[in-house]
Amino acid sequence: MTLTLTPTVRQSFRRRRIWIVFALLAIAAAVATLLIQNAFSAAGRPLAADSPAPGGAQAVVEVLRDQGVDVTVASSLDDAVTRAEATDATLFVHDGDALLDGRQWSLLADSTPRLVVAAPGFTALRAIAPGVATAGVADDTPRPAQCDIPAATRAESLSGALRSLSTSEAEGDVVGCFPDDDGAFALVDAGDVALVSDTAVFANESIVDGGSAALALGLLGERDHLVWYLPVISDVDADTAPTLAEITPGWVSPAITLLIVATIAAGVWRGRRFGPLVAEDLPVVVRASETMEGRARLYARTSDRGHALDALRAGTLGRLARHLGLGATAPAREIADATAGLIDGDRAAIHALLVDASPLTDRDLVTTARDLHDLEQRVTDTLRPRTMPTEPEGTRP
Template sequence: MSLAAAPGTGSTSTSPTAASLWRGGRGVLLVALVVVVGAVVGVLLGGLGEGRPLDPADASLSGGKGLAQLLRANGVQVTRVTSVAEAEAADSGDSMLLLSDTSSLSEGEAERLGSMSADRLVIGVQPHQELLTPGVSSAEKARTRSREPRCALPAATRAGSAHMGGVTFTTPAQATGCYPAGGTPTLVSYIDRDRTITVVGDGQFMTNLRLAEDGNAALAMNLAGARPTLIWLVSTGTAEQAAGDKSFYDLIPGGVGWAVAQLAVVVVLLALWRGRRLGPVVAERLPVVVRAAETVEGRARLYRARRARDRAAIALRAGFVDRVTPRLGLPSAAGPEATVEAIAERTGQAGLHVGAALYGPPPADEAGLVALAEFLDMLERQVKQS
């Protein structure tokens, strides 16, 4: 029986080079870079439109959490309310009511706010303005920028320049106007029925974005922190009412659109990267064609040169068992006893001789190895013919 052998030919290095690694991985790196850049842009652009303006619990750029924390640090109790009833319940008699958005309030609710005894700070032009700031009406729009107070109001003079504008107001009698734009004030403060009412054209100076500029923080604290308790009304009715009229697609966050666009770009780039490599299969010519018989003879010569009769016997026995076991109907995990018994029963050979040929000691010389090969060949032919 012949033995498999491999000739002592030289080996060819197949280790990847730096150039091959770069060619294989540059597409993946490009796609990963596009995903990362798209995600960062999506987060930055998506974060610009979020947040509720002038909400004491909102930490976004347009929120008012920074001012709320400054007021609390200076002993002012900041109470966030979302309804007129909560605002009335929080009025302690020595309070300041801050109104930044009353668009969802009815005329009756605005009248209830107007009748409260608390001082009032109104941001911008609001619906039912005559009920909230009696005697004050809007005049013209004004660009919001850094302006000087140019008035005698202590809260403004102590703060100095501030980011003011938005809209100007006509001032009632005995009112103080500050931060003028074209001669008309953008901040008006006056007393009405023992209440101090202050109205400003734009509340950007109170937001987290502008609070650290000019004297914005000082002006915001002087106006909103004039009383021990600040009742900060945040309107939520508009969003709640509008949600009932929106479709399912309107309720999907804006960031989802950016995510879908990023995935589309990635798919297109991946298709271009992989698509240009598609083509007909190329048959590669082998440098040397070695016949199976040559490899068997070469390996046999190596075993003979090293007198490795034990290894040769192991190879012969293992090959015989692998070829014969399926013909005998035995599982691949069958043990030596089951294998010897099945071969002896099929061939009629003595089980002792079969066991010694398959699992006995290695041959002592080359003649014994040749005899083992011939015996195994004979057993295999008998199994095939039975």
């Protein structure tokens, strides 16, 4: 005898339970990621004018405003240029992500009488201070000003492990302040452009170290107006960004084409060739009654009344749903409500029979199975009533 096990509703749920758990974990991870991103965005970008975070610059901005300096935050490159030109303002720029190209740096330098750049990169130095280069990080030995720039003179010295700028190959007149032991500087003044080697001079967490506060206020408070600009991704010049074709080596496209051709050739060479379909008789035909009896014996042997009742209920619910026109996906409680309304039966009793009842003994299981059969028969009789009996012969006039 061959047994064919049909999964019950409870078994189907168990099989899908692991995927439900994975889905819930994925949702939780997405929510956690959003919360973390919001927390970081709330802390602000490095040297953001409104950021109270350790790397922000809210402290120096608020002090400048208290001293009467009109500080405005630019939202884009065009906004920064427009504001600087309109108010003859000092323009502060920190391009920590190296988003701007040389043309944009030149545009910024031409828009303002005083450009202050924090931690300039290679592109910025080449565009606005040719010959000035980055020179690594010095130790935390205090560095005296040793120059006659007013802001540096008031600061007297800087402390901390700051980055440095080298002016050994600088073009034009440049003045270096706060030199380290190797002759590199923390501040380079090139007339209209002031280059500060490290963001620590402006950051909230280090503004009180040494003369950082005096230097920052002196450089940024020279004029009545200050434009604070941190480049964003939308400022990237699309015309200068290389396309995928431009950065792809020339041999890649021919290699991909050759690989595709080789794959197709290998498939034709080694692929299995299917002939016409051949009808074949099954080795054995299992009667439905035999399958039902086998499952019944299996449930009886293991005393698994719950699975047996689930199988009976699943069959009854499926047939009732078809009779009532509810569809195969209708919930059990909806089928129970529709059944009770059709036969005008006890709603609570029908709910218990189709959903809630749990057999404790084999007798209870047999009784419940009989009740399920009777309920289904009542629905069938209600939907398809029996024909009226014919009249006996001899009763007609």
